[in-house]
Structure formats: C-alpha cells, structure tokens
Amino acid sequence: MKAAYFKEHGGSDKILYGDYRDPAPGAGEALVRVKACALNHVDMLLLDGRFPPPEGLPHVNGCEVTGTVEALGADVKGLARGQRVIVFPGFSCGSCEFCLRGERTVCLRYGYLGAHKDGGYAELVKAPAANLLPLADSISFETGAAVPLAMLTSWHALVAQAQLKPGQTVLVQAAGSGVGSAAIQIARLIGARVMTTVGSDDKLEFARGLGAEHVVNYRTQDFVEEAKKWTAKRGVDVVVEHIGGETFERSSYALTRLGTLVSIGSHDTHWGRLDLRHVYSKNLRIVGTNLGSIVELRTVLEYVASGRLVPVIDRAFALKDARAAVQHVLDRRNKGKVLLVP
Numbered sequence: 001m002k003a004a005y006f007k008e009h010g011g012s013d014k015i016l017y018g019d020y021r022d023p024a025p026g027a028g029e030a031l032v033r034v035k036a037c038a039l040n041h042v043d044m045l046l047l048d049g050r051f052p053p054p055e056g057l058p059h060v061n062g063c064e065v066t067g068t069v070e071a072l073g074a075d076v077k078g079l080a081r082g083q084r085v086i087v088f089p090g091f092s093c094g095s096c097e098f099c100l101r102g103e104r105t106v107c108l109r110y111g112y113l114g115a116h117k118d119g120g121y122a123e124l125v126k127a128p129a130a131n132l133l134p135l136a137d138s139i140s141f142e143t144g145a146a147v148p149l150a151m152l153t154s155w156h157a158l159v160a161q162a163q164l165k166p167g168q169t170v171l172v173q174a175a176g177s178g179v180g181s182a183a184i185q186i187a188r189l190i191g192a193r194v195m196t197t198v199g200s201d202d203k204l205e206f207a208r209g210l211g212a213e214h215v216v217n218y219r220t221q222d223f224v225e226e227a228k229k230w231t232a233k234r235g236v237d238v239v240v241e242h243i244g245g246e247t248f249e250r251s252s253y254a255l256t257r258l259g260t261l262v263s264i265g266s267h268d269t270h271w272g273r274l275d276l277r278h279v280y281s282k283n284l285r286i287v288g289t290n291l292g293s294i295v296e297l298r299t300v301l302e303y304v305a306s307g308r309l310v311p312v313i314d315r316a317f318a319l320k321d322a323r324a325a326v327q328h329v330l331d332r333r334n335k336g337k338v339l340l341v342p
Contacts, residue, residue, distance in 0.1 A: 003122035004322030004340070007058045009049035012327040017320050020060065023118065023126040025073035030129040032085060035141035036316070037120030038064035039329050039338045040149055040178065041242075041267045046115060047326065050270070054116050062120030062340070063089045063112050065127075066135055066144040076129040084135040086144045086301070087120075087127050088294045089113040105290045112149075112291075121322055123342045133298065136305045146311030146337040147304060148297060150178030151186075155300050156292030157240055157262040158186050166191030168237040171227055171254050173197050173247060175207035175215070178337045179264060181312040183240045184210040189308060192238075195230050197223050199332060206335045210312070218247075227254040235259060248272030252284060260285040312336030 003020035025031045043061040045051035053059040065087040069079050079085070092099050092107035099107050113119050113127055135144050158164045170187045174180040175196040187194045188211035195214040196207050207215040216226045227236050235256030241248055242265030252261050252274055261284065266272070279286065303309040314334040317325035319342040329338050 001123040002319065002342070003060050004319055005058045005060045005121065006047055009047065009052070011048065012323045012330060014047065015323045015326060017322060020058075020122060023124055025071055025126050027074040028076060028129055029073040029126050030069055030076060030079055030085075030132055031071040031124055031126050032065065032067040032087060032132070033070040034065055034120050034123060034125055034342050035067040036065070036145035037062040037340045038145040038150070038178065039325060039340065040064065040114075041265060041329075042112065042115055043326070044330060051115070054111070055118075060118040060121050060125075061114050062122070062125070063114035064145050064147070064149045065089075065113065065120035065125055066141040067125075069132070070124060072129065079129055079132060084137070084141075085132040086135045086148055086297075087113060087125070088131040088133060088297055089149050090291050090294075091116065091128065091131070104293065110290075121319065121340055123319070131294070133294070133301070136301070138305050139301070142313060142316060142339055142341070143304065143311050144301075145339055146178065146313055147300060149291065150337065151182040151300055151304075151309065151311055152292040152297050153264050153289065154179050154183040154186050154240065155296055157264050157289045158183060158190065158238070160292070160296070161287050161289045162238045162240075162260045162262050164190050164192055164238055168192045169195070169231055171195050171197075171223070171236045171239045171251065172212070173239070173241050173243055173251065174199070174267075175210065175212060176203050176332070176335045177242070177267075178312075179240070179242055181210055181336045182309075184212050185309050187211075189303070195227060195236065203335055224250050224253045231256070238262065240264065242266070243268045244272050245269040249274060252278060252286070255282065255284055257282045258284070260287060263288045264290075314338050316341050318342075
C-alpha cells in the first residue's frame with residue numbers, strides 16, 4: 001500500500017510517501033480502507049521525537065480514521081466488507097484493575113491508533129474490530145474523521161471531568177485547534193458561556209462564529225485580565241487547557257473559587273507549574289483527561305448526525321501531500337482540523 005511515514009525524527013521534511021508494508025488483520029481485527037484521516041498534535045510529538053513511537057521506526061501517524069471495511073480477521077462478527085465505519089482510536093487490555101473499573105483510558109497497557117500502532121496516514125489500516133463503529137450515511141468521511149479524538153476528548157473533558165453546567169463560564173484555549181473548536185461548540189451545547197483565545201486576529205471572527213462570546217488574541221492581550229473583565233472580576237468556572245508551560249499556570253489564575261482546570265494535552269511543553277497557595281485557598285480542581293469512552297463517541301456521533309455539533313475542517317490534503325499538511329499545522333495556519341485523503 002501507499003503511506004506517508006517517517007524513518008527518523010525531525011520536522012515535516014522527514015515524512016516520506018511511498019510503498020509501505022501491507023497490514024494483515026489477525027483474529028478479532030479488521031482492515032479498513034482509509035477514506036479520511038485527521039491530523040493531531042500527537043502526530044507532531046511522534047514525528048519530532050518528544051513521544052517516540054513505542055514500536056519504533058518506521059512509523060505511520062494518524063489517530064482519527066474513517067473508511068470502509070476491507071477485510072475481516074477470524075472470529076469477527078457484526079461487520080461486513082464495504083461497510084462505512086469510524087475507528088475509535090483507543091486500545092485497552094480489558095482485564096487490568098482500571099479496565100475492570102470502567103476506566104479504560106487509564107489502562108495499564110493503553111495505546112492509540114497512530115501512536116502505539118501504525119495509523120491512518122495510509123491507504124489501509126488495521127484495528128480491533130471492537131473499535132469500529134458504523135458511520136451514518138449522513139456523516140461524510142471527512143466530517144467523521146474530525147470526531148474520534150479531538151471532539152471526543154473535548155466532550156469527555158467538559159461533560160465527565162468538569163461536569164459543566166448551563167450558565168457557567170468557560171475559557172477554552174486555542175480556538176483554532178481541533179479540540180478548541182470542538183470544546184467551544186460543546187460548551188455552548190450545554191448552555192455555558194464561552195471565552196476563548198486565538199493566536200492571530202484573522203481567527204477572531206472564526207472563534208465568534210463557533211459561539212464564543214469573548215475572543216482574546218493571546219499575543220497582544222492578557223487572557224487572565226480579559227477573563228476577569230469578562231466575568232466582572234469573578235473568574236471563570238472552567239478552563240480547557242492543552243498548551244502547557246506558562247499557559248497552564250496562568251490558566252489557573254483565570255479560575256474563580258471552586259473552579260476546574262481540565263488539562264487535555266501539552267502542545268507547547270510537557271511541563272507546567274502551579275502556585276499551590278492559589279490552588280488550595282480557592283479550592284480549585286486540577287484534573288487531567290485522556291480521550292473518552294466508545295459509548296461517549298456514539299453519543300457525540302448522534303449530535304454530529306443531527307447537526308447540533310459540527311466538526312470544523314480547515315482543509316484536506318491528498319495523502320501524497322502529507323508533508324505539506326503537517327507543515328500547515330506546525331505553522332499554526334489551520335482553523336479547525338486538517339485532513340489527509342488517500
């Protein structure tokens with residue numbers, strides 16, 4: 001098959017396009033012909049070596065995949081060749097302490113499609129058959145590919161972890177990212193008020209169009225001061241944070257008493273610090289989250305099918321142009337998800 005892969009770490013110039021080993025489904029697995037695959041920040045971490053692929057190099061990135069069933073391994077039932085599907089990207093063992101508690105995203109052997117296994121920057125990808133969900137005809141392959149990691153993570157962060165309620169206030173970092181554009185919509189769906197940040201003025205109207213009430217260019221404005229002004233000095237109830245570093249620390253300063261900071265990534269740096277006096281004196285909650293469940297993905301897909309949630313797609317690149325697609329994301333030019341289409 002053809003794939004976009006890398007044999008050494010570095011920038012977008014390390015991505016190669018060409019023949020790659022064909023995946024073969026084993027027992028309980030399915031082979032999917034990729035119709036669309038979304039780029040994620042984790043792809044960039046894998047590429048530059050901050051998160052080296054556990055199975056080594058060469059490696060094929062790509063966590064969010066839609067396509068059609070190409071072939072089935074032994075003992076697979078409930079799927080048919082040619083069926084439209086979306087791939088739930090998380091792998092878990094099903095038998096460790098945390099899986100048995102229903103917390104599969106913290107499984108002792110947890111992994112992602114496209115991170116711990118070769119992913120969707122390819123014509124074909126294999127995955128456990130149990131990870132495949134039907135993709136409704138009303139959802140295009142491109143739209144579906146923007147859902148299973150970014151939108152699901154934002155859903156779990158706001159609904160399960162932050163327990164967001166109607167009328168509360170939310171600060172969403174980086175509206176132009178996949179998780180940012182999803183989190184704004186989900187918060188508005190719940191009935192919350194949203195403030196968000198962008199890195200350039202050309203994204204201001206984009207963020208307002210998603211439902212953000214107040215938009216701040218973090219390069220020219222202090223988002224903590226803006227959050228205080230927006231809430232009449234109170235502070236926000238929830239922050240969705242996925243940048244790390246100084247942004248992580250300052251996000252905690254934007255919270256009101258009993259507020260919640262949900263950490264869903266570390267796009268800038270894996271490190272962050274907190275003034276603990278601020279945390280305990282205000283009784284803040286600092287919680288992490290990692291993806292969500294396949295049941296939550298079903299729920300999100302229902303909202304997408306009904307048009308109440310709309311995954312934001314910046315643009316699609318041909319698979320052979322994966323190098324240009326990655327550079328587009330690295331340059332932070334995207335407003336929403338960037339896709340690869342074989």
